[in-house]
Amino acid sequence: MSATTTPQVGAVARPAGPLRETSRRTWRQRHGRKTLIWGWRIGLLVVLLVVWQALSGPVLDPQFVSSPNGIATRLGDWVADGTLWSNTWITVQEIVLGFLVGALSGAALAYLIASVRVVWDILDPFLMALYAIPKVALAPLFIVWFGIGTDMKVLLAAVTVFFLVFLNTAAGVHEVDRALVDAVRLMNGTRRDIAFKVVLPASMTGLLTGLRVSIPYALIGAVIGELVASNRGLGYLISDSSAKFDTDGVFATLVVLSVIAAALNAIVNLLGKRANRWKPLDAEA
Amino acid sequence: MSAAVIEVQGLSKHFRKDDEELIALRGVDLTVEQGSFLVLLGRSGCGKSTLLNLLAGLTPPTSGQITYGGKPMRGPNTQVGYLTQHDTLMPWRDVARNVQMPRELRGESKKERAAVAAELIKLVGLDGFERHYPRELSGGMRRRASLARMLCADPETLLLDEPFGALDAQLRTELQGELLRLWSGSGRTVVFVTHDIEEALILADRVVVLGPVGTILLDQPVDLPRPRDPDDIRVDPHFVELHRRLSAALKEGAR
Known part of the structure; x- marks a missing residue:
């Protein structure tokens, strides 16, 4: 989108901003690095799989370490008889629901509580104490409360997500530049303007960090819930x-889980790129 | 002499830190006339910025009172435009949307405010950069954008806190000229804070030299003829004399 700007005579001489020029880059300059990185990634994966396959059997006992071939066969069987799809669908539902419930309640509560400093100061120690509880330890309690159905897994995932989103969003709210708020106050901005036009966008980075780091935990919560007590799911x-x-x-299921995790991460990264367009390019890496 | 727009009486501001009181201002009295260009000159740490914050109504005084347009001030003063030392452009808004913001908050229609903003952006020489975000601009360009945003609110009084401090000499001269052009004949009142004697003399109708805790060391009218060419005026004997006097007052305050 870069276009050559010709100096114009305005009311004031043009500021000495950077000169913009259209640059023509070769295919290699444009995509070279990306291709290289992906080439190496794929290469590394292939090498790992080949070594694993070669060692499994002659050196290592397949009964313990499995093998790429065995995993692929198992996945093929599961796809054929429908086991894979039905169980994956259950787990994905739990992850997504748990993530949504946790993220929405976490973000909403963070804006409510963190915006009022006194309330935050009062509740802070309680929240930190709750946050420090290993969420796995809640599983037995949740079974008593909600049974061993999917509700229990959804809530286990949601609890972890809740705290991560809540704490990161609250940090984002607290770090809002006071000077920006003052600027809006001088523009005769209402409390509502301050909330929606300063605090909300300024804390977006914190919220997104919370969403990003909590995604694997939604998966962990759901899977742990299933490991503790269930008859369905990954x-x-x-x-x-x-x-x-x-x-x-076991390995085949782990492969499926990591594919789900990678897909979820990709979604959040997309989200982050859109919301942070105003960040300088070098800060995005 | 025209009417006073800002009147400050016995103004003090303390900041509490643990069990200590930090006194930023003590017993400041100051009157700013409508339409005048007042420069507050002082070394860093003399409470200049605190005074401006109080004039903007962003913080309440510990004691004393400020009246604006004859009325005692309560809360943020929305009649003023305040250009702070550091940029307060919203980093998530591009230049055009930043400049429009004051009118957006007033509920003006999109079309109307876009037209005003476009004009102001052109005025400060930022046309072509409307879609750029603050972080993609140089420091000087951000200053221009801030200036345009301030003007977009169409304030009757401008408070400027070392607005050109971080700019290179050329750009600073250019923007000083621009500010004078915007001010002259507009009837606007300007309170300009700086630590630079030359800048003070090029801009001001009146220079007030502040010492520690906002003590007024010297209240000096500047009767140099306008327009003042920054290159020629430096060798003007009257300029030299005023410069000497202000410099002496600043030194006095340091002791």
């Missing part, structure tokens, strides 16, 4: 496979 698939000493099955 966590169940892991515990069921391991109970049968089926390492291929």
Whole structure:
């Protein structure tokens, strides 16, 4: 989008901003680095898989470490009989629901509580104490409260997400530049203007950080819930496979879980790029 | 002599830090006439910025009172435009939307405020950069954008806190000229804070030299003829004499 700007005579001489020129880059300059990085990534993966496959059997016991081939076969079987899809769907539902519930309540409560300093100061120690509880420890309690259905997993995921989103958003709200708020006050801005036109956008970075770091935890929460007690989902698939000493099955499920995690991360990254367009380019890495 | 727009009486401001009181201003009396260009000159730490914050109504005084246009001030003074030392452009808004902001908050229609903003952006020489975000601009360009935003609110009084401090000499001269052009004949009142004697003399109708805790060391009318060419005026004997006097007052305050 860069265009050559010709100096114009305005009311004031043009500021000595950077001169913009259209630059013609070759395909290599444009995509060279990206191609290189992806080439190496794929290469590394292939090498790992080949070494794993080669060692599994002659050196290592496939009963313990499985093998890429075994995993692929197992995945193929599961796809064929529908096991994979039905269980993945259950887990994905729990993750997404848990994430939404946790993120929405976390963000909403953060804006309410962190905006009023006194309330925050009063509640801070309680919140930190709750945050410090290992969320796995809540699983038995949640089973008593909500049974062993999907509700329990959704809430286990939501609790972790809640705290991460809440604390990061609150930090974002607290770090809002006082001078920006004052500027709006002088423009005769109302409290509502300050909330929506300063605090909300300024804290967006904190909110997004919270969303980003909490995504893996939504997955962890859901899977742990399934490991503790369930008869469906990827966590169940892991515990069921391991109970049968089926390492291929355990690894196959882990592969599916990491694919889900990568997909979720990609979504959040997209979100972050859109909301942070105003950040300088070098700060985005 | 025209009417006073700002009157400050016995103004004090303390900041509390643990069990200590930091006194930024003590017993300041000051009157600013409508339409005048007043420069507050002082070394860093003499409470200049605190005084401006109080004039803007952003912080309440510890004691004393400020009247603006004859009325005692309560809360932020929305009649003033305040250009702070550091930029307060919203980093998530591009130049055009930043400049429009004062009118946006007033609820003016998009079309109307866009037209005003476009004109002001042109006035400060930022046309072509409307879609740029503050961080993509140089310091001087951000200053211009801030200036345009301040003017967009169409304030009757301008408070400027070392607005050109961080700029290179050429740009500073240019923007000083621009400010004078905007001020002259507009009937606006300007309170300009600086630590630079030359800048004070090029701009002011009247220079008030502030010492520690806002003590007024010297209240000096500047009767140099306008327009003042920054290059020629430096060798004007009267300028030299005023410069000497202000410099002496500043030194006096340091002791």
